[in-house]
Amino acid sequence: MLVFGPGIAAWGLVTGVAMTQSGLGVGLSMLMSITVYAGSAQLASLPLIASGAPMWVIWASALCVNLRFAIFSAQWRTHIGHLPRARRLVLGFLLADLNLVVFQKAWPGGRHETGQARYAAGGAASVWLIWQGTSFAGILLSSLVPLEWGLGFAGTLSMLGIAYSLLVDRGAWVAAVVAAAAAVAAYALPLKLNILVAIAAAVTVGLVMTQAGRAARRMRPGEGSSP
Amino acid sequence: MTTAPLYGIATILGMAAVTVLARSFFLYAKREPRIPDALQRALQVAPLAAIVAVVAPEIFISHGHLIDTWRDARVPAAIASTLFYAWRPGVLGPLLAGLAVYLPLRLALGW
Numbered sequence: 010m011l012v013f014g015p016g017i018a019a020w021g022l023v024t025g026v027a028m029t030q031s032g033l034g035v036g037l038s039m040l041m042s043i044t045v046y047a048g049s050a051q052l053a054s055l056p057l058i059a060s061g062a063p064m065w066v067i068w069a070s071a072l073c074v075n076l077r078f079a080i081f082s083a084q085w086r087t088h089i090g091h092l093p094r095a096r097r098l099v100l101g102f103l104l105a106d107l108n109l110v111v112f113q114k115a116w117p118g119g120r121h122e123t124g125q126a127r128y129a130a131g132g133a134a135s136v137w138l139i140w141q142g143t144s145f146a147g148i149l150l151s152s153l154v155p156l157e158w159g160l161g162f163a164g165t166l167s168m169l170g171i172a173y174s175l176l177v178d179r180g181a182w183v184a185a186v187v188a189a190a191a192a193v194a195a196y197a198l199p200l201k202l203n204i205l206v207a208i209a210a211a212v213t214v215g216l217v218m219t220q221a222g223r224a225a226r227r228m229r230p231g232e233g234s235s236p
Numbered sequence: 237m238t239t240a241p242l243y244g245i246a247t248i249l250g251m252a253a254v255t256v257l258a259r260s261f262f263l264y265a266k267r268e269p270r271i272p273d274a275l276q277r278a279l280q281v282a283p284l285a286a287i288v289a290v291v292a293p294e295i296f297i298s299h300g301h302l303i304d305t306w307r308d309a310r311v312p313a314a315i316a317s318t319l320f321y322a323w324r325p326g327v328l329g330p331l332l333a334g335l336a337v338y339l340p341l342r343l344a345l346g347w
Contacts, residue, residue: 033244067247119276162294167327185285188281188288212279219278
């Protein structure tokens with residue numbers, strides 16, 4: 010988890026600075042950091058809040074940006090589903106994108122095993138501490154951090170390294186290429202819905218590939234004339 | 237512009253509720269939702285797809301359109317990051333390599 014520390018720290022700092030500089034004020038920025046705890050949704054909401062958009066528009070935007078977590082929660086269910094509901098929900102709220110990424114690398118089976126809930130909780134605590142610490146630092150020191158340096162790009166670069174580390178087999182490569190193309194092609198969609206389109210495209214292609222592979226295997230012995 | 241406190245608090249708490257809803261979507265019900273095995277396996281690429289979907293436009297899109305100039309610090313920085321990763325896989329190394337290309341181009345040349 011700690012390999013990703015610098016990347017999370019860069020994002021947290023930038024998000025903290027962006028919140029205060031958009032006119033949210035120190036108190037509200039801190040409240041948002043603690044209660045919303047979803048960097049991409051926070052960043053997407055800032056221009057809407059600053060321009061005085063209606064509250065329901067801001068909520069709808071947060072929902073769209075966060076929809077991927079609903080997909081992730083189905084995967085978490087396999088691993089932390091045995092916990093009591095209250096604990097599932099608290100842990101579920103604290104588990105961000107990177108937690109699932111790291112978790113999948115540590116437990117690649119996709120099955121429930123003992124120790125997974127503890128591993129997930131440890132990861133959630135690490136990300137939370139780094140994120141809130143740097144986010145608060147950004148909120149308090151916002152006037153000292155020059156946003157025009159484009160430090161947000163540091164977060165992008167660290168995610169790039171994370172994405173590369175996930176390219177473990179052909180299926181992952183295909184998913185990444187499909188997702189990248191879909192996200193760029195669907196960029197004009199509002200509310201970051203291109204992320205959802207990219208996930209759907211990558212998952213669909215993966216499904217088709219496994220089905221096609223299975224069909225091919227089934228056909229081969231029946232042909233009777235293998236080369 | 238400064239947001240009115242009460243209005244701001246309500247907006248933020250509503251966003252928090254939406255986040256809770258999304259993150260706990262399949263965690264709330266007592267019975268585990270039945271997801272076909274093939275779909276479950278295919279869903280394993282979802283986090284990777286989400287990350288790539290965030291990163292790719294940050295590198296290749298400028299002002300809502302596909303990048304059409306090479307005088308943009310982001311593409312050379314991403315290339316430097318990629319090369320560094322090919323040499324020494326990790327997160328911090330490629331990040332610093334990318335920034336080492338990005339910041340001079342941006343601050344000195346204004347790319």
